[in-house]
Amino acid sequence: MSFDVIQPGMLSLLQDEGRYGQHAIGLTTGGPMDLNAYRLCNRLLQNAENCTALEVSFGGLQLEAKVDTFICVTGAKMPLLINDEERALWRVHKVLAGDIVRLDFASAGCRSYLGTADGFDIPQSFGSSATVVREHIGGLNGDKLTPGDNLPCYRVSHRTLLALPPQLQPAYGNEIRVRVIPGYQEHQFNRIQQRRFYSSEFVVSDRCDRMGYRLEGSPIQCDIEGILSEGICYGAIQIPADGQPIVLLNDRQTIGGYPKIGSALSLDAAKLAQMTPGCRVHFEPISIHAAHNALTMAHSFDHRLPLKEKTT
Amino acid sequence: MILYLGEQTSPQVSAKVQAAAHKVENALAGDLIDLVPSYASLLIIYNPLTTDHLRVRKQVREALNTIAANEQREGSVVALPVYYSSESGEDLNALAERASMSVADVIELHSGSEYRVYAIGFAPGFAYLGEVDERIAAPRLSTPRQKVPRGAVAIADRQTAVYPAVSPGGWNLIGRCPQRMFNPEATPTMPVSVGDQVKFEPISRERFIELGGQL
Numbered sequence: 437m438s439f440d441v442i443q444p445g446m447l448s449l450l451q452d453e454g455r456y457g458q459h460a461i462g463l464t465t466g467g468p469m470d471l472n473a474y475r476l477c478n479r480l481l482q483n484a485e486n487c488t489a490l491e492v493s494f495g496g497l498q499l500e501a502k503v504d505t506f507i508c509v510t511g512a513k514m515p516l517l518i519n520d521e522e523r524a525l526w527r528v529h530k531v532l533a534g535d536i537v538r539l540d541f542a543s544a545g546c547r548s549y550l551g552t553a554d555g556f557d558i559p560q561s562f563g564s565s566a567t568v569v570r571e572h573i574g575g576l577n578g579d580k581l582t583p584g585d586n587l588p589c590y591r592v593s594h595r596t597l598l599a600l601p602p603q604l605q606p607a608y609g610n611e612i613r614v615r616v617i618p619g620y621q622e623h624q625f626n627r628i629q630q631r632r633f634y635s636s637e638f639v640v641s642d643r644c645d646r647m648g649y650r651l652e653g654s655p656i657q658c659d660i661e662g663i664l665s666e667g668i669c670y671g672a673i674q675i676p677a678d679g680q681p682i683v684l685l686n687d688r689q690t691i692g693g694y695p696k697i698g699s700a701l702s703l704d705a706a707k708l709a710q711m712t713p714g715c716r717v718h719f720e721p722i723s724i725h726a727a728h729n730a731l732t733m734a735h736s737f738d739h740r741l742p743l744k745e746k747t748t
Numbered sequence: 749m750i751l752y753l754g755e756q757t758s759p760q761v762s763a764k765v766q767a768a769a770h771k772v773e774n775a776l777a778g779d780l781i782d783l784v785p786s787y788a789s790l791l792i793i794y795n796p797l798t799t800d801h802l803r804v805r806k807q808v809r810e811a812l813n814t815i816a817a818n819e820q821r822e823g824s825v826v827a828l829p830v831y832y833s834s835e836s837g838e839d840l841n842a843l844a845e846r847a848s849m850s851v852a853d854v855i856e857l858h859s860g861s862e863y864r865v866y867a868i869g870f871a872p873g874f875a876y877l878g879e880v881d882e883r884i885a886a887p888r889l890s891t892p893r894q895k896v897p898r899g900a901v902a903i904a905d906r907q908t909a910v911y912p913a914v915s916p917g918g919w920n921l922i923g924r925c926p927q928r929m930f931n932p933e934a935t936p937t938m939p940v941s942v943g944d945q946v947k948f949e950p951i952s953r954e955r956f957i958e959l960g961g962q963l
Contacts, residue, residue, distance in 0.1 A: 459784045459793075461930070461938050462872045561932060571872050572913075573932065620750065664757065665867060665876070667750065667784025667791025691786050691869030724801050731796050 437503040438588045439552070444581035445496035445539065450556060450574070452488045455564035459690045465670065466566035466574060467686050469493075469646060469709035470547050471702075472606070472738070473511035477551040480508045480528055480598045480743060487555025488565045490587070492548045495541035499550075499587070501531045506553040506595040512545030512608060512710060527599035545608030545710040553592035568687055570647070598743045606707075611716040614683070614704040616673065617727050620696035624659045625675070632656060633697060638681065638717045640708075646687040648674075649708055651717055655679025658695045665693040671700035673719075685709055701727050703734055749804060754788040757878060759864055761788045764815075766823075766943040771811035776804065785942050786867040787876075823944035825862065828910065830901050830948045831956035832858070832923035836963060837901065839920040843886050857881045858922065859948040863908060865940050873912030873930025873938050877946050880906045892918030899925045899961065901948070912938075926951075926961030 441448075451474065454467025468474035468491055478487050490497075495514045508528045509516045516523045517538040523529055525548075531537060539548060558565040558575060567575030576585055616634075625633070638653035656679045667690065668674075674682045674694040683700050685708075700708065701722070708717065722730075753768060754761030769785045772792055779799040784791035794804050832855045834840050844851045863877035870876075885906045893916060896902070900911040902919030911917060912930035925948075930938055940946060951959070 456781050459782045459791075460868060460942065462868045462870065462874055465782075573872070664755075664787045664789070665869065666786045666789040669750075669791060669793060689870055690784055691867055728796055728800050735797055 437591050438586040439499040439501055439503075439537070441498075441581050441583055441585040441587065442500055442536070443496060443498035444583060444585070445492055445494065445498075447493040448497055448581040449491045449493075449567040449569070450488050450558050450565055450576065450581075450587070451491045451567060452555075452565045453486045454566050454686065455562050455568070455574070458562045459667070462690055463562055463571060463573065464568055464687050464690055466564070466568040466646075468547075468549060469686055470511055470549070470706045472706055473547070474549045475738070476526070476600060476741075477508050477510040477549040478555070480510070480526065480600065481506060481551050481553055482595060482598070483551065483553065483555055487551065488558045489549045489551040489555065490581075492539050492550060494546050495539050495548070497537075497539040497550070497581075499537045501535040501537060502533055502586075503589060503591050504530075504532050505589060505592045507531055507537065507550060509539065509548055509550050510600075511548035512542040514542045514548045515540040524599065526605050528595055528597045530595075530597070546712050547710055552589045553595050554590045557588040557590065570687060596745050598745055600741065600743060604741060608710045610711070610714070611718075612704070612707055612711060613718050613720055614708060615701040615722045615727065615730070616698040616719050617701065617724050618698040618721050620672065620698065621658070621660070621663060622697055624695055625656065625697055626659065629656050629658070630697070633681070634719050634721055638719075640711045640713050640715045640717060641680070642713045644711070644713060646685060648682045648684040648688055649711070650680060650682045652680055656681065656697070660695055662693045663695055665691045668692050668696075669699055671702055671705040672696050673698055673700060683708060701730060703730065749792045749794065749801065749808070751790040751792060751808065752788060753790065757787050757866060762864055762866055762943065765790050767815045768812060769942075771815060772808055775807045775811035779804070784869070786869070823865070823941070825945045825947060826940050827947050827949050828925050828927055828939070829951045829955070829959060830859065830923040830925050831951050831953055831961060832901075833953065835953075836924035836956070837922035839886075839889075839902075840922045843884065843903065843920050843922060846886060847884050849883070854884050854922065855950055857884050858903070858908070859950050862945045862947050865942050865944045865946060868938070868942055871912060871915055875909060875929065875938070875940050875946075877908045878906055880908050882906065886920045888918040889920065892916055896921065897924070899928070901925050924956065924961060924963070926956050926959035
């Protein structure tokens with residue numbers, strides 16, 4: 437019982453929520469770059485939290501179902517085709533053994549989540565199935581999908597065909613406002629540099645990957661060049677000597693020695709992860725209280741989303 | 749939340765970080781997601797949906813107050829065998845020349861002291877050890893190598909380390925350790941943890957091969 441990989445696409449990785457509690461031995465978290473889209477995928481499929489799904493970056497995936505089950509695709513606007521027939525995203529579909537499932541290239545956003553009923557059956561390493569290619573850990577042999585891989589899954593005969601109403605589906609644009617909680621070495625950046633950081637427009641550079649997004653814009657100067665290496669949290673914004681900010685994401689190094697001006701709010705860092713080179717980014721400082729409220733409100737909103745059954 | 753326990757690298761500050769990590773772990777219990785101890789800081793990652801920063805701040809403060817002045821969590825002493833040679837450490841000769849001393853003296857200085865594990869990071873199982881005798885300290889290579897072999901023993905400034913896996917790297921290579929620093933199949937996965945002391949023991953080429961080392 438599996439899906440066979442015909443075309444892996446540019447970068448397709450098996451991911452659960454991520455690997456936690458392993459920073460002490462230097463393991464990063466990995467996990468879905470857009471946690472919101474990943475979670476909705478599992479919820480639409482009526483899966484338990486943390487079920488392993490496929491994160492497809494940019495598109496180009498082609499799978500053959502070897503089992504009767506259900507799938508759902510959430511996230512970037514990547515055309516989903518089952519046996520060459522276009523199907524809706526953010527909605528559960530039944531697939532039968534022999535069906536060809538295709539995800540073409542994204543027209544907005546860049547990461548999609550393809551989930552199956554009860555998730556892919558991937559063994560955990562260090563408590564998680566999340567693939568971190570740099571560490572050769574998780575997924576299938578710690579690597580991205582390659583042609584001929586088998587993705588083990590379950591035969592499932594009953595699922596409600598839930599869908600997320602179109603007006604509630606996230607829109608992935610090419611401009612984003614990232615809320616930042618100032619912190620870390622913020623005082624090593626003088627007032628002018630801080631103003632410049634929060635008032636300038638930055639552009640996502642070509643060097644953006646699962647480790648971090650490097651931005652380009654008016655250089656931000658720091659009074660110091662480096663610090664004693666210290667822990668780096670998700671969303672931390674490093675300013676290396678060239679003054680170009682790097683927002684650190686899922687596959688970041690656990691410790692590092694570049695000065696940091698603050699941390700992006702996790703909700704916004706996940707949205708940033710849907711951006712492609714050339715997209716515009718603005719930063720806005722918020723207090724830790726406001727950040728806490730935003731997280732709590734988003735959590736409560738997510739849990740009240742009306743997921744409705746659709747009959748075709 | 750990040751906690752700073754000092755401004756410089758020292759065994760005392762590192763011991764404080766160790767003690768704080770232990771106390772914070774107990775105090776936060778289920779609200780804690782992960783901890784990253786480093787040279788002089790402790791990054792505390794908590795679950796913002798089950799607790800909040802005010803509560804965490806209070807718990808951390810209280811936890812720190814319970815650390816007794818003389819409290820020391822002594823790490824264990826771990827001996828790591830090293831085959832020092834120009835064959836197993838490409839930069840050994842250059843490093844000796846730079847330090848104006850013989851290769852034998854470099855080996856004696858490097859294996860002559862115990863190093864503290866200050867931090868683990870960069871890659872799974874990469875332990876930053878310090879501090880190397882000033883006479884054999886050396887800056888990073890101007891052009892990092894694309895491929896440093898697993899087990900490579902290296903120096904950068906006053907830090908030393910054993911590469912846990914093949915990776916790019918800019919440190920000066922002086923030898924090779926046959927023991928794996930990170931093995932996902934083993935328990936524990938690493939022979940050392942933060943706060944431990946490491947001592948390098950020079951071994952011969954034959955012994956290195958015997959212990960499973962590869963050149």
